Amino acid sequence: GNSVTQMEGPVTLSEEAFLTINCTYTATGYPSLFWYVQYPGEGLQLLLKATKADDKGSNKGFEATYRKETTSFHLEKGSVQVSDSAVYFCALSDSNDYKLSFGAGTTVTVRA
Amino acid sequence: KAGVTQTPRYLIKTRGQQVTLSCSPISGHRSVSWYQQTPGQGLQFLFEYFSETQRNKGNFPGRFSGRQFSNSRSEMNVSTLELGDSALYLCASSLALGNRGDTQYFGPGTRLTVL
Numbered sequence: 001g002n003s004v005t006q007m008e009g010p011v012t013l014s015e016e017a018f019l020t021i022n023c024t025y026t027a028t029g030y031p032s033l034f035w036y037v038q039y040p041g042e043g044l045q046l047l048l049k050a051t052k053a054d055d056k057g058s059n060k061g062f063e064a065t066y067r068k069e070t071t072s073f074h075l076e077k078g079s080v081q082v083s084d085s086a087v088y089f090c091a092l093s094d095s096n097d098y099k100l101s102f103g104a105g106t107t108v109t110v111r112a
Numbered sequence: 113k114a115g116v117t118q119t120p121r122y123l124i125k126t127r128g129q130q131v132t133l134s135c136s137p138i139s140g141h142r143s144v145s146w147y148q149q150t151p152g153q154g155l156q157f158l159f160e161y162f163s164e165t166q167r168n169k170g171n172f173p174g175r176f177s178g179r180q181f182s183n184s185r186s187e188m189n190v191s192t193l194e195l196g197d198s199a200l201y202l203c204a205s206s207l208a209l210g211n212r213g214d215t216q217y218f219g220p221g222t223r224l225t226v227l
Contacts, residue, residue, distance in 0.1 A: 036218075043116075043202055043218040089155065093216075097168050098143060098208065100216060102155040 002027045006090045006103035013080055013110050021075040021106045023064075023090035031092040033057075033066055033073040034100070038087045047075075047088070080110045113139060116205050116219035124225045130191040133222045137184050137205030143167075144186040145216060146178060149200040158201075161186055162208055190224075198226045 007022040025031065032051045036044040048057030053068035064075045073090060090103040117136045125131050137144050145168075146158040157170040161180035178188040184205075190197055200223050204216035 032214075034215075043220045044204075046215055046217065049215060093214070097160075098206065098214060098216070099145065099157040099160060099168050099170070100147075100155075100204075101157070104154050 002031065002092060002094055002101040004090050004092055004101055004103040006088075006106050008104070008106070010107040010109060013108070015082060015110055015112055016079045017110075019075070019077045019080045019084070019108065021088055021090070021108070023073045023075065023103060025071050025073065025090075025092050027071075027092055027094060029095040031094050033064070034091045034093070035062070035064055035073070035075050036089045036091060036102075038089065038105070040086075044089065080108075082110050082112050084108065085110045116203055116217055118201075118203050118219040118222050120222060121220065122223045122225075124227060125193050126227050127193055127195060129193050130189060131193060131224060132187055132189050133201055133203075133224075135186045135188075135203030135205075135219060137186070137203075138217055141205035141207055141217075142184055143206045143208035143214075144180055144184065145204045145206075146186070146188050147202045147204065148172075149202060149221070150198075155202075158188065193226045195226050197224065199224060 003026045034049045035047040037047045048059040050057040050066035056065045062077045087105045091100045143162045145160040160168040164180045175191045180186045200221045202221045203219045206216045
């Protein structure tokens, strides 16, 4: 079956530091990959996505590249802000159905 | 365009009761999916509805059910509530045009507490 593994948190950073959250996946088909973000008390917001190998998704300074050879989709941001404090979820959807399989989530706290 | 809306936002029930949660998708979206989020199990897929038909179902007991109406609005029902059903229930909608990377947009969730 499909599964997503993300690095465990929590992650605590200072403002302007570099952020990386590792994500690897297992899928039977040819999945699309997503990063969602959840702020306290809210639902999930799509951060970025990639639908085929070597695609790079980007949004709000965050980037992730779909690496089929390493089955990875690591999230990066060069300079984090306090407002980036949230829980980040890596997810995939298989080409055969639309359900999302999520990683466990990584809590990121950015200190001023 | 209005986002996905869910009602109610908070709910407190006691064991053995039943509950109905409602979800209104983004206008024009035909697919509605439901997810359960708990600290222990994380985000788990419950079911997906498309054109009033359940198209996909997760690994949950039959106490969890849902339906979709002709206007794409969806409800999920949980009968005979258990303490372990306490969770944030998230609804997501998508266009479901069959394209790769069809994006699901989430609502704010309904926080259910079972006492």
